[in-house]
Amino acid sequence: MTDSERPQSQVPHPEPSSPDGDQNHVTSNAAPLLRRPWYVSLVFALIAVTVLLGGVALYNRVKNPFPFFGTTYTPPRAATMFSGTVASASGQTAQSYTFAPKGKTTALFFGFTHCPNICPLTLAYLQKVKTRLTAEQQKNFQVVLVSVDPQRDTPQQLKSYMDYFGGGTGVNIPEPRLSEVARAYGVGYSKADIKSKDVYQVNHTTATYLIDREGQLRLLWDYTQMAQLDKIVADIQEVMR
Amino acid sequence: MSVAVTQAAGAGGLPIGANPTLGELLSLRFDPLIWLALLLVGGWYVYGFIRSRQSPQGRQSWPTWRAVIFALAWFLTLIATQSQAITVTANSMALYMGRLMVLAEVVPPLAVLALPRLNIAPHTTLGKLLGFFLDPWVALALWSAIIIFWNLPAGFNASIVSNTAAAFLPALYLLGGLLVWAVVLRPFPTIQGRSYGNRGWFGLLAALPMMLIASVWLYSREVLYSPYVSALCLWNLSPLQNQQISGWIMMLAGLPGIALAFGQLFAWLISLSDGGDGGPEGGEVA
Structure with a gap:
């Protein structure tokens, strides 16, 4: 039986070496x-390269x-719900708050x-994004900021801050619950x-998380992506469908 | 000052910004598809190895040391693809590159050496398939595409901020490395050419893309990849330090391949000086 006639097994199956045991000895074919x-x-x-890159x-x-422009969660996973304190509508008093989508798509930021740069920039971009949504979509979209500085960020201060950036919810979560969230x-x-x-300052993750109306974590954007408003808007509108 | 920390999808578990210990980084996770693939490959090898024990010729062709090497390659693949180090890809370029280099330059030579001598007939389907992928031109083109495309900022950034960071890119590095090392180490003597010269030149050329990328990382004065710009990195390293360490990792990972290529080239030159013909399939060294 020649090599070409010999059936091949799917399991690695050693064939006998040449009689002299020389592994480098190769047959004429x-x-x-x-x-x-x-x-x-x-x-x-x-x-091969075309198939690779095309594949x-x-x-x-x-x-x-x-x-999606953002980094997707595949498959989507349930967003962690949390509770904290927010300022009342008048801004005079603090009240408890439990995060729940309630049918709204949420952009969540920590x-x-x-913060002198990234936080205001991100919130400013989110404000611009919101203005590019339709009126109906705006009603179903919310921005939530969770403070990573609960020591200084009072609920009232957070409300003023969010109002400055076109509205949204600023949540104060005391430690150690904040670290868990x-x-x-x-x-x-x-x-x-x-x-x-x-x-002092606070170093922190600057991703913005997009949570759909059913509470599923769908994707995140790095802050370096936030300036590309059209792509952010397209992501949100796709998640809102 | 607020410092950016990017985050790969699905990440979590390790406290970002902390100093994870080796034990934390190496603790295993469970991605069913990857575990399934690893178990299938492992089971396939073990089954073949046990079958080989049934005959003296089989035992001779498939010695135990090959199985030991396979176990090592399997274990390293497991660690590189299923350890918690994956979850901090966005916080340590060096760790990310270390994992990729294990898959591209450590696992493949071990896996190729772990293969028993298989006399696969060139005209069978398997022989033709191997003949295609182990053509040095094909292997070199695929390897260069993987290394160059996914290390240009656009490709690299995409690998960090998209799903390719999770499993696809590591798989490509592993497959690319297997092709390169299979050409260099010649595990299928009935299909592959014998010339040390060809393999030496191939090894040298295949090492160039990695050396080029590593040099750029080592000498660049700025962070080249936007997901790592201002990233909060593990162990209080700066993103630029991470990039430079990644350059060292890639360069060191490529050195064994270069050393072997030079060895093969010297063997080829000695053969030529001894009167070999130096042709494509010539220059054989006994």
């Missing part, structure tokens, strides 16, 4: 397939039928009011540049 002209090999190489594009499209979303934060008990 060795390697004919690799003795192809270089231009044939080149065509094969081009085909990846197809994979991404199958994974995400809608080409930040703090003393943050961890559930994969958010990290820590005090930095501490100058005194009340003068």
Whole structure:
């Protein structure tokens, strides 16, 4: 029986080596397939790369039928519900608050009011995004800020801050519950540049999480993505469908 | 100052910004599809190995040391794909690259060496398939595409902020590495060419894309990938330090391949000086 006639097993099955045990000893019909002209090999190489890159594009499209701009949760997972304190509508008193989608799509962000750059930028972008939604969509969209600085961010301060950025809910969650909620979303934060008990900054995760009306965590955007408003709007509208 | 921390989908579990211990990073997670694939491959190998014990020739062709090497490769694949280190991909470029390099440059040579000597007939379906993928041109083109495309900022960023970070890109690195090392180590003697010269040149060329990327990372003065710009990194490293460490990791990971390529080239030159013909299939060293 020649090599070409020998049936092949799907299980790695060692064939006897040559009698002298020389593993490098190759029969006369060795390697004919690799003795192809270089231009044939080149065509094969081009085909292989095309199939690879095309396959990846197809994979991404199958994974995400809608080409979301944000990073998707596949499959979506239930967003962690939480409770804290918010300012009343008048802003004079504090009241308890429990986060629930209640039929609304939510953009959830963890930040703090003393933040000099990323938090105000993100909220400003979210405000712009909201204005690009239809009136009906605006009614069903909310922005929620969870403070990672509950020591300084009072409910009243959070309300003023959110009002400045077009409205939304600023939630104060005291420790240690805050760290539990943050961890559930994969958010990290820590005090930095501490100058005194009340003068410090907070390093924190700057992702914005999009939660659909049924409370499913659908995707997140990194803050570097937030400036691309049209793509953010498209993501939200797709999730709102 | 507020510092950005990007977050890969599905991440969580480890406290970001903390200093995770080795034990925390190596603790296993459970992705059913990946575990299933690993178990199938492992079971397939074990079944074949046990079958080989039934004959003296089988035992000779499939010695125990190959099974030990396979177990090591399997374990490293498990760690690189199913450890909690995956959850901090967005917080440590070095750790991400370390995992990818284990899959591309450590597991493949072990897996190839773990294969028993198989005399696969070139004209069977399997032989033709291997003949296609182990054509050095094809292997080099695929490997270069993987390394270059997914390390350009657009491709790399996409791998961080999209699903490819989870399983697809590591799988590509593993498959690409398997192709390269299978060409270099020649596990299928009835299909692959013998020339040390060809394999040496191939190994050298295949190492170039990685060395190029590693050099750029090492000498760049700014963070090249937006998901890592201002990222809050593990162990209080800066994003730029992470990028530079990633460069070292990639460069060191590529060195064994380069060393072997030079060894093969020297063997080829010695063969030529000894009177070999130096042709495509010549230059054989006994």
